[in-house]
Amino acid sequence: MIDQYKTLLLFRCKQVYRYLDEIGFGFILLALIITSGLILNTLDTLLQFTAYGAIELAWMILLMVEYRRNDKYFLQSIFNSKREVINYKAIENVFILFPILLFQGILLRWDIIFYLLITCIGISFFSAYIVRAQPKERKFNLQFIPLTLFEIKFFMEKYVLYFIFIFVLLALGTLHISVWLLGLFLLIGLPIEIYKPLEPREMLRYTKDFVRTKIIRGTVFFLGFISVPTLAVLLFHPNYYLLIIYGTVAMVLSTCLSISKKYTTYYGVTESIGSTYSSIVLILLLVIPGGILITLAACIYYYVKAENHMKNYYAEI
Amino acid sequence: MLKFESISFSFGKKNIFEDLNLTFDTGKTYGIIGANGIGKTTLFRCMGHLYTLNSGKILWDSKKLHPSQVSFLPTSPFFYPYMKGVEYLNIVHADHEKIAESKRLAQRLNIPLDHLVDTYSTGMKKKLAFIAHYTKARPISIFDEPFNGVDLESNEILLQLLHKQKEEQVTLVSSHILSMLYELCDEIIHIEEGFRTSIYSPQTFDKLKQKIRENI
Numbered sequence: 231m232i233d234q235y236k237t238l239l240l241f242r243c244k245q246v247y248r249y250l251d252e253i254g255f256g257f258i259l260l261a262l263i264i265t266s267g268l269i270l271n272t273l274d275t276l277l278q279f280t281a282y283g284a285i286e287l288a289w290m291i292l293l294m295v296e297y298r299r300n301d302k303y304f305l306q307s308i309f310n311s312k313r314e315v316i317n318y319k320a321i322e323n324v325f326i327l328f329p330i331l332l333f334q335g336i337l338l339r340w341d342i343i344f345y346l347l348i349t350c351i352g353i354s355f356f357s358a359y360i361v362r363a364q365p366k367e368r369k370f371n372l373q374f375i376p377l378t379l380f381e382i383k384f385f386m387e388k389y390v391l392y393f394i395f396i397f398v399l400l401a402l403g404t405l406h407i408s409v410w411l412l413g414l415f416l417l418i419g420l421p422i423e424i425y426k427p428l429e430p431r432e433m434l435r436y437t438k439d440f441v442r443t444k445i446i447r448g449t450v451f452f453l454g455f456i457s458v459p460t461l462a463v464l465l466f467h468p469n470y471y472l473l474i475i476y477g478t479v480a481m482v483l484s485t486c487l488s489i490s491k492k493y494t495t496y497y498g499v500t501e502s503i504g505s506t507y508s509s510i511v512l513i514l515l516l517v518i519p520g521g522i523l524i525t526l527a528a529c530i531y532y533y534v535k536a537e538n539h540m541k542n543y544y545a546e547i
Numbered sequence: 548m549l550k551f552e553s554i555s556f557s558f559g560k561k562n563i564f565e566d567l568n569l570t571f572d573t574g575k576t577y578g579i580i581g582a583n584g585i586g587k588t589t590l591f592r593c594m595g596h597l598y599t600l601n602s603g604k605i606l607w608d609s610k611k612l613h614p615s616q617v618s619f620l621p622t623s624p625f626f627y628p629y630m631k632g633v634e635y636l637n638i639v640h641a642d643h644e645k646i647a648e649s650k651r652l653a654q655r656l657n658i659p660l661d662h663l664v665d666t667y668s669t670g671m672k673k674k675l676a677f678i679a680h681y682t683k684a685r686p687i688s689i690f691d692e693p694f695n696g697v698d699l700e701s702n703e704i705l706l707q708l709l710h711k712q713k714e715e716q717v718t719l720v721s722s723h724i725l726s727m728l729y730e731l732c733d734e735i736i737h738i739e740e741g742f743r744t745s746i747y748s749p750q751t752f753d754k755l756k757q758k759i760r761e762n763i
Binding site for chain 1 (some may be wrong): 592619625628630637
């Protein structure tokens with residue numbers, strides 16, 4: 231059993247390495263440099279955490295991991311008992327929280343480390359007894375979103391709670407501008423995911439200026455989504471108007487970039503995963519001063535490329 | 548002997564099976580057939596302790612069945628992303644002998660163990676998972692549609708391997724390919740609407756075919 235734990239944990243480490251390797255260590259380094267301010271700020275917050283704060287964060291992280299993991303049945307099938315699965319998951323949870331544990335260890339906060347370890351064991355124990363609900367027979371349908379916006383429609387129907395959460399954050403921006411910024415930051419990252427899947431060729435109805443039409447539709451939708459809370463925020467915090475305009479422009483750029491990149495290499499057969507990572511970096515560039523110019527230039531470049539590619543693909547004369 | 552004693556299972560209000568009683572003799576191979584969505588996989592998952600029964604008991608030699616006594620090959624086996632074939636075998640087995648045996652079989656079935664499983668074809672993935680579960684040699688082996696997507700030659704090898712299952716084991720094989728089951732099974736259990744079961748022996752396999760044709 232110990233050997234099996236070791237093999238599985240070693241594999242999980244290799245898995246992370248292979249994943250990062252596929253993204254490209256250059257990209258990761260660039261992303262780290264761009265977001266270094268944000269990372270250092272987060273680390274600073276982590277170091278100042280009280281025991282309760284650290285436990286809350288640990289619960290949030292581990293529950294999220296638990297919800298996302300799809301190897302539950304596999305683990306049950308390879309280990310001989312529920313107890314072995316619980317033990318393994320507890321060890322894995324410790325690995326996941328290792329950076330937090332290490333920081334608290336450096337500061338000699340043994341009480342927090344103790345509570346975090348209890349959290350790791352607690353979550354692994356509960357997860358063994360939680361059976362995930364079966365998929366519903368009928369899909370949740372948002373009829374007010376037309377099928378022309380099928381990417382947004384399908385994504386929203388799947389993650390409706392996430393959109394509600396973002397909308398609430400945007401609206402709560404009336405209390406403090408940083409909450410609006412957080413909501414917008416979460417929303418800006420979404421178009422990359424929304425426009426990642428490639429529709430089959432049978433679904434695509436090519437018309438003149440296909441990419442432009444698509445960009446206009448997508449942009450109008452997202453602007454509509456943020457309009458009411460953003461106007462309210464502008465009313466409550468008029469002195470932040472430049473920041474609000476900048477955020478809105480960033481939202482538009484993110485949508486344009488995601489749609490353009492999708493159709494630069496569209497064949498409707500293979501998925502171009504690599505383009506997602508470069509899109510993330512281009513969107514992260516919006517955070518640094520002057521970065522918007524690089525993203526804007528990339529947007530224009532990819533838009534022209536996408537429009538030309540689609541023209542050639544559908545042999546428009 | 549494997550025994551279901553009045554077992555019931557439901558998803559919410561939807562009953563999958565209720566008060567089901569069945570007995571499986573040790574050393575025999577059983578085919579399980581039934582329409583799509585009738586609940587075959589759900590039954591297997593209950594046996595593998597992946598789902599909890601609403602009521603009833605599953606007994607192995609008159610004692611409650613333990614998860615460690617069951618090996619279950621699902622229709623779509625799970626693989627971690629970025630995993631090599633050899634890593635999969637090492638993770639599934641704690642025992643070095645079983646790992647060596649699995650590797651020998653993988654070689655026989657032309658599975659490139661040093662490649663990432665993500666690059667395997669459907670059939671290769673199926674064969675890899677089959678090997679891992681087969682070599683576990685637990686008292687109860689369940690194979691849910693093991694022949695799907697597997698090439699003809701490999702199918703023959705899988706059949707040979709299943710024939711060799713040990714005498715102290717109960718093997719359950721679900722498949723929609725009747726000819727395979729005819730060749731392999733000692734008995735075939737046909738599950739119909741409402742989880743009504745009919746059992747056929749090799750002497751009555753023809754009746755099964757006739758019944759299926761009549762039901763169309």
